[in-house]
Amino acid sequence: MFTKNRIGLLLALLLVVALGLVACQPQTQVVEVTRVVTETITEEGQEVVVTSIVTEVEEVVVTATPEPVEEVSMAAPDPTTYVALTFGDIGTLDPALGYDTASNTPIMNIYETLIWYNGPDPTTYIPMLATEVPSLDNGGISEDGMTYTFNIREGVTFHNGNDLTPSDVAYSFQRGLLQSDPNGPQWLLLEPILGYSSGDVTQEIQEGAFGGDPEALQSGATPEELLATCEKVKAAIVADDAAGTVTFNLAQPWGPLLATLAGTWGSVLDQQWATEQGDWDGDCATWQNFYAPGTENSKLTAVTNGTGPYMLDHWTPGEEHVLVANPNYWRAEGDAAWEGGPSGIAPLETVIIRLVDEFGTRFASLQAGDAASVTVNIDQRAQVEPFVAEVCLADGTCTPTETPDAPLRKWDDLESTSRTDAFLTWNVAPESPYIGSGQLDGNGIPNDFFSDPDVRKAFAKCFDYDTYISEALIGEGVRNNGPIILNMLGYNPDGPMYEYNPEECAAHLETAWGGVLPETGFRFQIAFNTGNTTRQTVGEIWQSELAAINPLYQIETIGLPWPTFLNAFRAAQLPISISGWVEDIHDPHNWIQPYTYGTFGGRQGLPDDITAKYEELASAAVVESDPAVREQMYFDIQQQFYDDTISVILAQATGARYEQRWVNGWYYNAANPGTYYYGMSLTGE
DSSP: OOOBOOHHHHHHHHHHHHHHHHTSOSEEEEEEEEEEEEEEEEETTEEEEEEEEEEEEEEEEEOOOOOOOOOOOOSOSSTTEEEEEESOOOOOOOTTTOOSHHHHHHHHHHOOOSEEEETTEEEEEEESSBSSOOOTTTTSBOTTSOEEEEEBOSSOBOTTSOBOOHHHHHHHHHHHHHHOOTTSSTHHHHHHHHOOSSSOTTTTSGGGTTTTOHHHHHHHSOHHHHHHHHHHHHHHEEEETTTTEEEEEOSSOOTTHHHHHTSGGGOOOOHHHHHHTTOOOSOTTTGGGGSSOOTTTOTTSSOOOOSSSEEEEEEETTTEEEEEEOTTOSSOTTOOSSTTOOOSSOSOSEEEEEEOOOHHHHHHHHHHTSOSEEOOOGGGHHHHGGGEEEEEOTTSOEEEOSOTTSSEEEEEEEOOOEEEEEEEOSSOOTTOTTSBTSSSSSSBOOTTGGGSHHHHHHHHHSSOHHHIIIIISTTOEEEOSSSSOTTSTTOOTTOOOOOOOHHHHHHHHHHGGGGTHHHHOEEEEEEEETTOHHHHHHHHHHHHHHHHHOTTEEEEEEEEOHHHHHHHHHTTOOSEEEEEEEOSSSSTHHHHHHHTTSHHHHHTTOOHHHHHHHHHHHHHHHTOOOHHHHHHHHHHHHHHHHHHTOEEEEEEEOEEEEEETTOBOOOOOTTOSSOOOTTOBOOOO
16 A cells, blocks of 8 residues: 655645735635545555645635724824924014015014904904004094004013013004115005105105115215104104003005004014114114115014014024914913904914925925925925815815825815016116126126017017916916906906917017017026925926027026025016015005005016006005095006016916814914914814
């Protein structure tokens, strides 16, 4: 008797099957099953036991050990510390000079104003350092609209322990008006308070001959002229410490005054502290020494001392700034800033804002939960969407997504009161490093290249607006046909706008500059602030479109750090600047003024006849009391803007914010320059 044994093969096959089973998830599968079969047969008259292997196809239930599922944590790594990653550094912490979102966001959290926005509502106000919002009914506003009186809150201390007084309030506004830096926000206050449309406090000194030039003012103005200017400012803003009031005496009725005073340029300083820093001491004999200092020369650019819920711990330019909660904040627990708003000491003990230009790094930190929120450009949203568990609107209503266990919350469809546009510089500073040779020789452009209307119209028609909206704004943009934004008084939906037309673009360039461009070509650089891919796309569209028309039309798109970009823009060194405007007040004047004779018009080097025309038109429109008449006046201004092709107006996009689901207390106010951290916490859902 003998056994025909194939045990080695059997074990090998069973091992393969076992390995296959381990790799499978629990389910019914069709598999090959191998069995050992033993039978007795007769061979040559003898019984023989034969062992064999039989393979059959069967349905079996395969059960494997499931892999552990990682749960989404709803807890912050450190509930006392909020970390945000963004790009674009602070330019200054001087509230009288801060005029960009990167600067005004920390200013908004450190300093306070007389009145503040009513939570998420950008059109109504609550008292802050004042005890009430002045009105006709409470007597705070005079019948003729020329006088506003504020009762100043008692018991408020600055971060250094000094008491707030009405004199501090008056000093803060007087200092700002007299400082009158051309690159700052003081034009917003100079117009209603002094009636100066030039944006400069020296408007009445020798017909404004020294506007923005501190050295010329100090050497060229007489002592009597300097004294008269200071005294006029002090007469316009008067403090009464005994009565506890500050009174604004306006040069003209000004409907948007309360909206203007709520901005960060209305922040209140400690006069004693400012003087100790080497700033103006309030003496009319010395104010000219602090006129138009620029952010680099202000004594308060890098130091702070406000009354707000946060204090500056440190600012490391190019890296980060850190705020810490004010342990002696004046607002008592239970004394809500607005209905349902925060009170008491800020829940977040530390706020860290780090500069990270590269989106991949920011996104990785958001995914890992190391950052509470990061800046996400509109063209980067698609990468973040799969990690969103709920989508919330500005009214606080939230809807779960198809990934309810994801870690992020998205705030969507946020009303935009800002827009990115392309500003053409009609008169570039001769020392600019961005215009090549500075000649029309194929290796550069002359500094007045964009003074030719055919060049401006060519660039307006050579821009592919549909590609910009679809690629840079992921389809979430609507074109505007002038400075005024959609759904605002003065926006004309039937107004003309330039359309993408390469053939007409080429024809304008053939006509411009006496017809020499097709043969000589040109070369210059378009700048954007590093990290802003939306603005980068604008430059790259022009770069591609113009090269396609003529390879001699050469444009290079370059990224600059935000402070470098901003300084170059302000110095009129950039032939085209891709930048944005965030409204200061929700009023058409706040769009027409900066886009013509104000902020951008000055940086673009617009000629005097152009700025004078728009100044006259806009000044008449802003004081018009009949809304219908005022609307038509803005229609006419927008038509003028189109005819002159001052800048290339792009598209208005919707906003979105991404944050961890363990972030609480954020709200959206379209008038805020950034995040107001007071009342926010990291306590989970």
